[in-house]
């Protein structure tokens with residue numbers, strides 16, 4: 001099933017909105033959770049869908065008892081840079097004319113440029129890295 005991303009619901013419409021949405025790290029982690037597990041938590045170790053959120057924003061798997069973070073295996077794993085800074089940087093990279101522009105990204109993904117922040121971010125936030133970009137865009 002193809003899910004259509006909507007501006008203002010699934011991704012910010014502007015840099016100002018990005019700053020308002022992601023002004024604290026836990027909000028960024030919530031978003032990464034959604035990107036990584038849009039249908040709900042799935043343990044990367046045992047594939048259990050039973051898990052619960054811990055106070056430190058990680059998940060505890062009900063199948064194997066391991067603690068899992070949405071950032072595990074991604075470029076955000078064990079970073080000392082606040083996620084709020086990463087998010088702002090990602091926004092500027094995708095939107096910046098000298099960086100990886102949304103238009104350039106959309107050509108590779110065959111989706112609408114306006115939503116490519118979601119696709120690009122999903123790719124960098126995935127433990128699979130850019131290989132996610134080879135999957136059909138959810139636009």
Ligand SMILES: [Zn+2]
Nearest residue numbers: 043046061064
């Ligand atoms: Zn598990």
